[in-house]
Amino acid sequence: MGIAKCLAFALFVSLSIAARLPLHKFDVNEVERLQPSVNLLSAEEFLAMATDYMEQTTERRDLMKGLTRLLAHRPKPKQPEDIYWWYFPNMDCGWDDVGACTGSDVATCKAICLNTSGCGGFNFPHGILKKSNCQQVMAASTTNLYLINSAPQPPPKTNFPPIWPYPQQFTSANTTVQVAANSFQFSAVKPSSDLTAAFARYQALMFPHASKDQPGGIAKVVVNAADVSGVLQLETDESYTLTIPSDGSPITITAPTTFGAMYGLETLSQLITFNFDTKGYEINWAPWAIQDAPRFQHRELLVDTSRHFEPVQSLKDIIRSLPFSKINTVHWHLTDSQSFPFDSPSRPLLSQMGAYSSQERYSVEDVADVVEYARQHGVRMMVEVDNPGHAASFCGGYPEVCPSTTCLQPLNPATNATFDLLSDLFMDLTSGKRGAGLFYENLFHLGGDEVDTSCWTSTPSVQAWLTANGLTADGGYEYFVKRSQAIARSMGRDVVGWEEIWDHFGTELDPSTVIHQWLPGSTIAANATSHGYRVLWSTDGVWYLDGLGTTWQTMYSQEPCTGINATACAKYVLGGGGEMWGETVDTSDLQQTVWPRLAAIGERLWSPQNITDTNAAAPRYAAFRCLLNRRGVAAAPAFNTQARQSPPGPGGCYTQ
Numbered sequence: 001m002g003i004a005k006c007l008a009f010a011l012f013v014s015l016s017i018a019a020r021l022p023l024h025k026f027d028v029n030e031v032e033r034l035q036p037s038v039n040l041l042s043a044e045e046f047l048a049m050a051t052d053y054m055e056q057t058t059e060r061r062d063l064m065k066g067l068t069r070l071l072a073h074r075p076k077p078k079q080p081e082d083i084y085w086w087y088f089p090n091m092d093c094g095w096d097d098v099g100a101c102t103g104s105d106v107a108t109c110k111a112i113c114l115n116t117s118g119c120g121g122f123n124f125p126h127g128i129l130k131k132s133n134c135q136q137v138m139a140a141s142t143t144n145l146y147l148i149n150s151a152p153q154p155p156p157k158t159n160f161p162p163i164w165p166y167p168q169q170f171t172s173a174n175t176t177v178q179v180a181a182n183s184f185q186f187s188a189v190k191p192s193s194d195l196t197a198a199f200a201r202y203q204a205l206m207f208p209h210a211s212k213d214q215p216g217g218i219a220k221v222v223v224n225a226a227d228v229s230g231v232l233q234l235e236t237d238e239s240y241t242l243t244i245p246s247d248g249s250p251i252t253i254t255a256p257t258t259f260g261a262m263y264g265l266e267t268l269s270q271l272i273t274f275n276f277d278t279k280g281y282e283i284n285w286a287p288w289a290i291q292d293a294p295r296f297q298h299r300e301l302l303v304d305t306s307r308h309f310e311p312v313q314s315l316k317d318i319i320r321s322l323p324f325s326k327i328n329t330v331h332w333h334l335t336d337s338q339s340f341p342f343d344s345p346s347r348p349l350l351s352q353m354g355a356y357s358s359q360e361r362y363s364v365e366d367v368a369d370v371v372e373y374a375r376q377h378g379v380r381m382m383v384e385v386d387n388p389g390h391a392a393s394f395c396g397g398y399p400e401v402c403p404s405t406t407c408l409q410p411l412n413p414a415t416n417a418t419f420d421l422l423s424d425l426f427m428d429l430t431s432g433k434r435g436a437g438l439f440y441e442n443l444f445h446l447g448g449d450e451v452d453t454s455c456w457t458s459t460p461s462v463q464a465w466l467t468a469n470g471l472t473a474d475g476g477y478e479y480f481v482k483r484s485q486a487i488a489r490s491m492g493r494d495v496v497g498w499e500e501i502w503d504h505f506g507t508e509l510d511p512s513t514v515i516h517q518w519l520p521g522s523t524i525a526a527n528a529t530s531h532g533y534r535v536l537w538s539t540d541g542v543w544y545l546d547g548l549g550t551t552w553q554t555m556y557s558q559e560p561c562t563g564i565n566a567t568a569c570a571k572y573v574l575g576g577g578g579e580m581w582g583e584t585v586d587t588s589d590l591q592q593t594v595w596p597r598l599a600a601i602g603e604r605l606w607s608p609q610n611i612t613d614t615n616a617a618a619p620r621y622a623a624f625r626c627l628l629n630r631r632g633v634a635a636a637p638a639f640n641t642q643a644r645q646s647p648p649g650p651g652g653c654y655t656q
Contacts, residue, residue: 084174085110085121085146086153092123092141093134102127106146106278113148121147124277144277155285159619162284163270164627165326165603166611166620167292172285175246178217179272179281181207185220187250192228194258197376202265205631206272212279220250221268225261232259232375233435233442234574238328239293240264244271246286259328259378260293266323267292270627296560298443298536299605300329300382300577301545301598303590306336306393307582309360312370314587318594319374321633325602325624329380331445331577336386337409340393342367346424349397364428367438382496383429383439386447387411387422388480394421403459410451413480414465423487434492443514444488448481449498478505485510496536499524507531514574526563529572537576543601545594546581548643552621553614556600561609575605592644595635596625619654626653 098118101109104127113119113129120132123143135147152174155161161170184207186199240255242264253264267290271283301322303310319330334342340354343363355361362370371381388410395402395409401418402408411418430444431437453473456462466476482505485495489510496514502524515528520541528535537543537560542550560576561569578594578601585593599621603611611617621638628635636644637656647656 082150083114084149084152086135086149087176088138088145088147090140090142091138091145092143093130093137093145094139096131096134096137097128098131099129100127101129106275110146119148121145159623160285162273162620162623163267163290164324164599164620164624166607166617167267167290168295168608169292170288170290172288173246175286176282176284177244177246177248177286178214179283180213180217180219181211181281182213183219187220187222188228189222189224190226190228192225192230192258194230194376195223195225195228195261198258198262198265202269206269207281208630209274210279211274211281214278214280214282216248217280218244218248218251218283221253221265222250223253223255223261223264225255225258227257230258230375231435232378232380234297234380237293238263238326238378239291240267242267242288242290242292244268244283244286244288262323262378263292263326266326294326294328294606295609296573296575296605298329298575298577299327299602300331300536300538300575301327301594302331302333302538302577302579302581304333304336304580304582304585305341305362306333306339308586309339309341309356310582310587310590312362312366314590315370316373318590319370319377319379321591321595321628321631322379323377324628324631324633325599326606327577327598327602328378329382329577330374331382331384331579333384333386333445333582335384335393336390337392340397344425344428346428347398347421350394350425351397353396354393364438371439380441381439382441382443382445384445384447384496385422385425385429386445386449387484388413388418388477389449389451390447403455403462407455407459410453410455410477410480412462413456413476413483414462419483419487422484426487426491426493430488430491430493432491436492442492442494443496444493445496445516446481446484446488447498448501449518451477451500453477474504478508481505482509485513502528502533507533509533517576518579523563525560525573529564529568532572534572534574536574538579540579543576543578544581545578545597545643546583546585548593549641550597550643551641552597552600552638555597556604556614556617556621557612558601558604559609559612560604577601577605589644591634592636595628595633596621596638597643599624599628622654629653 099116101112101122104112106124109122109124109127113122116129118131119129120134121130122128123130123145126143134145138145154174155172161167161172186203188195236259237256238260240253240260240263243252251268253261253268255261255264271288272281273284275282303315303318339356340350341361343351343361345364351361374381390409391411392408394411398421399405400415401411401421403412429437429439434442453476456466456476457473466473471479481501488495489512494512494514496516499515499517499519499522501509502515511532514534514536515524516536516538517525518538518540520539522539525535525537541547542554542558544550560573564573578598580594625635625638637647639656
């Protein structure tokens with residue numbers, strides 16, 4: 001006899017006794033004791049077994065009475081639409097137990113709990129069934145809790161939405177939908193090589209674990225990007241809409257450009273989670289409807305490859321991580337006083353004599369490779385060739401462009417050789433055409449900061465030139481900046497310069513010039529925008545990533561448009577970013593110095609202006625750091641007092 005018939009036989013023996021009792025003495029407790037066995041059978045199976053058994057007894061009428069009484073007391077099974085499973089990670093409710101489903105998977109434990117009287121849920125993976133009051137006595141644990149409720153689980157009060165940076169607009173609800181990772185498809189309405197590459201990247205990012213698909217899971221995302229040309233500039237539209245249904249139908253991403261679609265994929269990847277209990281992928285709080293776009297067009301990380309050389313792979317590794325926080329620009333501080341690592345085809349002695357070593361150089365092919373890799377990830381590459389200061393590395397190969405052998409910088413304004421060299425170098429970098437060249441980015445940073453003109457006034461030949469042209473030392477500085485900028489503009493570039501050029505020359509600068517605020521406590525941005533000049537905001541002391549004592553809370557709390565009205569902010573403030581100066585940073589500690597604090601800057605530059613609460617952001621910030629770690633990014637502990645410190649001791653990613 002099978003297990004079910006054995007259960008039925010035991011049940012009907014009890015029924016035989018129960019049938020002889022008056023209705024008012026019917027033992028309901030006995031029914032409850034038998035209830036789990038009864039509920040394992042459908043009503044049809046129950047009646048069939050009862051009939052089979054009653055054919056073997058003379059007490060057919062009495063047994064039928066008992067059967068009727070038991071079925072009358074048999075509670076109506078809970079229907080799937082009547083119940084909601086609430087999930088509480090790392091929680092339990094002590095010894096509040098009513099049974100066990102040990103060794104079963106989550107789906108089986110749910111079924112057993114539903115068929116067990118008094119069961120309100122279970123912990124996992126232990127599989128201990130809990131009473132219905134479990135939620136009132138929960139406490140932290142190493143297990144996860146699944147509890148029955150009569151209403152959908154509300155979104156958590158912290159770490160919601162589980163997206164970084166915070167989107168412009170979104171709605172969500174209370175459904176958990178499964179994702180069929182093993183059969184998941186990426187579909188492009190307008191296919192392109194860029195989208196194909198993005199699909200491959202995000203397939204790996206979304207589904208890193210071996211999994212078991214659950215029935216009815218979402219199995220497709222449809223991406224509709226209107227412009228798939230792959231052209232990436234400051235003006236590129238990066239907006240997107242993301243729709244995630246709760247009924248298992250395909251996810252949709254709609255965007256004006258490929259790069260907006262990529263950000264839609266990034267947001268989707270952050271919403272897909274792996275459930276280690278069920279071994280399946282899921283999206284919580286569906287359906288989702290997200291409309292998103294950056295507040296600022298330019299969101300940069302400065303990487304300094306002059307103070308310390310960064311190998312090509314290190315550059316690619318940091319570029320790969322930038323879209324995770326929707327950072328869209330690398331400000332490549334390519335050269336400085338310490339070294340000149342770029343192999344200029346027209347001026348080869350610059351790197352041959354100016355690099356740290358023969359192996360710490362970038363060939364033209366290296367640069368092209370990095371720039372294209374960045375474009376495929378939606379990252380613009382804005383190059384900086386700082387001049388006339390911060391240029392002593394020019395002097396080894398071309399000493400004629402420096403004032404003297406003992407006074408190397410600022411570069412010599414008194415000879416055309418200096419500007420001929422700059423023209424050749426700029427041509428190597430831009431090809432002389434807007435939107436083209438090795439660095440096709442139309443913004444070209446020429447530095448212009450920290451120019452100490454005492455070298456000029458102490459060099460007789462330069463001082464004589466200044467006198468002959470009726471120039472003060474500051475006049476010579478203006479002459480140099482304007483002539484250097486004119487060369488870059490003749491090659492189709494909009495020039496970016498550090499804020500000293502505005503402080504010295506103001507509206508004498510070409511109106512296309514972009515002023516980059518950096519000095520601590522500066523208000524240059526407000527001044528420049530009031531005169532119709534565009535600005536970038538990267539103030540030292542608050543957005544300098546080499547400031548290891550600057551906390552993420554300080555970075556998060558900055559407002560680039562302080563003192564600027566809303567109209568001028570939208571029109572003239574292009575954005576800004578985190579500056580990773582390289583005096584104490586090389587490939588060994590680049591990532592953990594940049595991350596996770598750059599994420600605080602990233603959210604400030606992407607998200608709505610009113611998203612400023614560091615306490616509300618803290619759980620999402622910690623979770624984002626953990627996401628970076630899972631993706632192979634060496635992000636330092638989120639709550640270090642000093643950036644890039646190692647963890648203080650044993651502990652979990654979310655709490656350190």
